[in-house]
Amino acid sequence: MSNILELHNLKKYYATQKAVDDISFSIKQGSIFGLLGPNGAGKTTLLRMITGIFFPDSGKIQFDGRAFDPLNDIIKIGYMPEERGLYKKMKIGEQALYLAQLKGLSRTEAMEKIKFWFKRLEMESWVNKKVEDLSKGMSQKLQFVITVLHEPKLIILDEPFSGLDPLNANLIKDEIYGLAQRGSTIIFSTHRMEQVEEICDHIVLVNLGQKVLDGTVSDIKQQFKENKFSIKLRELPNALDHSSFQLVEQNANALTVRIQDGFKSNDVLQYFLQQNVTIESFNEILPSLNEIFINLVENTNASARAFQKVTA
């Protein structure tokens, strides 16, 4: 499938820091893409360039096969920033109508879409309420509706589940899947790795303004796996020592082993079979994204970055 978005060597420097320092990646149409990174890694700046709020200092953005033209392409993008914002004193229906019209929908079109989405997410009774009367979760839902109302080709969601209860989070998650199935591409920016593992096809990890990881979730896990396996035995053999593996952890009859270089998982299995013990389970342990994330970001002064001077 074609790429909806391609970033080529994007750079954006502020006076005191390199917010985005030479980042390139591409996103396939219809995929759910995870943009990860610690606080202050440059995610928001990157997203603001993709949404046309900022211009990159250098580099190119290709959108839908052509050079990105913020003025005209903006209607094809829906952006839900991390910091939610709505007019507190405005009625919800009017607010949604206004923001949809700003995206370029006609009044009648916007009304239709509002009716559709409000019905779908069971928000019809709110139409004449003001935002200040809504709970945090409710306004979160409203914000999501406003973001996707104009059926954008590219939907950018910054921490979409924060503040939602599990029920509503699932509701939104299903909508995200549905939108992707109908051909929208979703960029999903978050710190919550378990959500990324669950939802995203493809991820990019940025740190200190640079890209440090790029690939599908399973590829990345393969890339960072440490050849660990967990074995559960009915009874322990006499000896737990073999050149094919190294014992990492033992918890009664549950073992964690690392397979040594030059050996395969079958060699380990063979060893235990020969010991004549009953094997109850044998699983590969893949690192969680969380572990990979922490490993990559730790010790990089990510948190101190905001106060650093640009030296290069």
Added chain:
Amino acid sequence: MNKILLIIQREYLTRVKNKRFILTTLLMPLLIVGFIAVSTLLAIQGKESHKIAVVDANGFFKGNLKSSGNLNFEFEEGVDTLNYISKGYSDIILIPKFEGTEKTNYIIRSKKRISIITEGNISDRINAAIEDKMLQDAGINKGSLDSIHKQSQFAELKAVEENGGTVKESNAALSYGIGFGSGMLIYITMFIYGAMVMRGVMEEKTNRIAEVIVSSVKPFQLMLGKIIGIGAVGLTQFLMWIVLIVGLTTIAQAFIPHDVLEQVNTLQQYNGQMPSGGMVKAGEAAQQIYKVQHTFSTANWPVIIGCFIFYFIGGYLFYAALFAAVGSVVNEDPQDAQSLMLPITMPIIFSFIIMSNAVQDPSTPIAIWASIIPFSSPMVMMARIAYGIPGTVPYWQLGLSMISLIGGFLLTTWLSGKIYRTGILMYGKKVNWKEMGKWAFRRS
């Protein structure tokens, strides 16, 4: 373009539909007219009548001290300070014997405290009676003196200004009124609506809706839409006030008797004089009304109103953009706004001071220059225009002032747009004017 219209529409409608806006718009003229009506009513009805006993040791005042209006002087025998209340008098005046020409104290005792106006009236009456007596003593016939007073033609200064080949009547008091009034209105507008723009921008920033909107429209469009929308609110409010005040005045005019109006019309036809040999003499009321109308007609209203609208809008746009820039850099703390606003409010206040001098003396160099520089021109030029174009304000000054104001607001809007674009998405950092300057002047 269409998006700016949407923004203008929202900014305008949310404010105009606001209950507080509707109330102030409707109540303000009612309040003003009501205040005038009530104070007039009080002035008329507030006078209580006084029945005053005069105890005159000279026997002179009886017949000379005239009762009229709410003052009734009585000269009953046997009234004194002990029994005047029981005899139905409200006050008693004790007049001592005349001795020489020294000032003497006349004592008035009252049941209730008398008002300062009544006190003045009584004193005037007594003095008039004494003056009559002195005239008589000096052998001057009071009757002939009165007739001289009545018949003599007093000089009435009529100012006329050169106006090309023709001369035109002018009225300094009216010019002062118009100049000060319109300057004051512009001053108020700048503060009220400028601050409204600033608060609107701050609201969008602290609510974090700015980021949602600038992913749909350019920050500059958002700023411009807000400025124009709120400007339209201001214009609406002023128009409503004008319509309401004119409407209420028309209603009030309906209470003027028909024959008075006819007399006013005749006066207008004959330039202030009743036609010679006319059977009727214009009544006092008709003459008053004619005088007011005539004075108002000496001003060049189309030019003044045209210029007022221009400077009203121009001045608003000039300062609203600056207020928007300040709003965009303020974080949650309103105190930051106070200190950042100072460089904007100072020139407005200075302009007001210059304006209040310029309405008295519209041709000083400082008034001329302040009416050309866009920071102060909206107020100061209005003060000068009331004195006439091209007499007081030559065409070149007016032209230069207008062009520099247009250039001025284009410049402030452009610079503010650049500050706004950066400021609206920047959180947590305290920004000063130096930094704002850097944003404004850096290349896109």
